[in-house]
Amino acid sequence: xxxxxxxxxxxxxSLLEAGELVSIPTETVYGLAANAxxxxxxxxIFKVKERPSFDxxxxxxxxxxxxxxxxxxxxxxxxxxxxxxxxxxxTLILPRKSNVPDLVSSGxxxxxxxxxxxPLTLELLTQLxxxxxAPSANPFGYISPTTAQHVYDQLQGKIPYIxxxxxxxxxxxxxxxxxxxxxIFIYRLGGLTLEDIRKVAPHCQLKLNNSSNPVAPGMLKxxxxxxxxxxxxxxxxxxxxxxxxxxxxxxxxxxxxxxxxVKVNEILSADGNLDAAAVKLFSxxxxxxxxxxxxxxxxxxxxxxxxxxxxxxxKRAATW
Ligand code: TXA
Ligand code: MG
Numbered sequence: 001x002x003x004x005x006x007x008x009x010x011x012x013x014s015l016l017e018a019g020e021l022v023s024i025p026t027e028t029v030y031g032l033a034a035n036a037x038x039x040x041x042x043x044x045i046f047k048v049k050e051r052p053s054f055d056x057x058x059x060x061x062x063x064x065x066x067x068x069x070x071x072x073x074x075x076x077x078x079x080x081x082x083x084x085x086x087x088x089x090x091t092l093i094l095p096r097k098s099n100v101p102d103l104v105s106s107g108x109x110x111x112x113x114x115x116x117x118x119p120l121t122l123e124l125l126t127q128l129x130x131x132x133x134a135p136s137a138n139p140f141g142y143i144s145p146t147t148a149q150h151v152y153d154q155l156q157g158k159i160p161y162i163x164x165x166x167x168x169x170x171x172x173x174x175x176x177x178x179x180x181x182x183x184i185f186i187y188r189l190g191g192l193t194l195e196d197i198r199k200v201a202p203h204c205q206l207k208l209n210n211s212s213n214p215v216a217p218g219m220l221k222x223x224x225x226x227x228x229x230x231x232x233x234x235x236x237x238x239x240x241x242x243x244x245x246x247x248x249x250x251x252x253x254x255x256x257x258x259x260x261x262v263k264v265n266e267i268l269s270a271d272g273n274l275d276a277a278a279v280k281l282f283s284x285x286x287x288x289x290x291x292x293x294x295x296x297x298x299x300x301x302x303x304x305x306x307x308x309x310x311x312x313x314x315k316r317a318a319t320w
Contacts, residue, residue, distance in 0.1 A: 001160060
């Protein structure tokens with residue numbers, strides 16, 4: 001199969017209507033989309049991604065108005081969050097209606113729903129008469145794609161079409177929020193900050209998933225992983241520790257390119273801007289991973305706002 005990159009929404013529509021997969025741009029990362037109501041099409045997503053079937057998918061919808069087509073018993077606060085932050089990087093976990101196939105949510109009785117804000121994908125969703133199941137468009141466990149080229153590099157030959165919407169504006173995946181009894185939890189940190197969510201839901205707590213937390217079986221600790229060994233800590237001491245090896249450095253705002261043994265240095269944001277750092281995070285990890293180095297070393301960014309999501313991804317990518 002040849003993989004085409006283009007900007008034709010009508011081409012994406014006919015492929016999706018025929019049960020094929022299309023990579024779609026969102027404000028967070030590129031998704032690998034299929035008709036969410038067609039189990040056979042959804043099954044192809046798992047096959048192409050080599051994703052274990054216990055890791056549920058997010059269903060993308062055109063507007064909050066159709067939320068109750070796919071979920072029931074929706075709490076008031078879920079609507080408040082959707083009204084405040086959709087379209088945008090927020091996924092709501094809600095009780096699943098039976099028209100959403102089991103496979104989409106890996107047999108859970110809940111479903112993850114979000115209205116993404118990328119204009120091309122919103123146009124696509126508005127024209128389709130079904131929602132789109134879409135995980136990030138990377139092979140399972142690898143770094144998420146934030147450009148059409150990233151998708152092409154890894155999925156060429158496996159899908160017919162990549163809808164090119166340019167580089168992603170946010171750069172990390174959506175924040176996942178769920179409701180248990182009267183409580184609200186963030187299961188995955190992402191593009192929408194904890195601080196912003198607390199403006200609408202002041203009691204929202206973190207309940208981040210790891211392999212021992214069954215709420216979201218997909219949030220395995222080792223994820224977003226580069227192929228080279230990746231160590232997190234204080235960069236100067238890590239450089240000393242690996243002296244003599246070819247070192248790649250992923251730094252927040254400082255330059256290490258001139259330091260001995262450093263072969264490549266990706267700086268997330270020279271002026272220390274966390275939003276800019278999030279936009280660059282995954283492409284910087286890809287550049288380092290494609291470089292001729294023996295080891296990659298990196299550091300945490302300030303742990304506030306979208307910095308929390310960046311640090312979460314760094315931690316999951318790290319060797320230790
Ligand atoms: O920004 C995003 O959310 C991107 C774009 C494409 O929308 N999508 C994305 O999908 O990050 P993915 O598959 O890489 O991550 C989806 C995660 C799953 O691993 C799982 O942790 C959680 O969403 N999830 C989905 N449905 C769930 C459910 N019913 N209950 C708990 N967690 C769920
Ligand atoms: Mg993913």
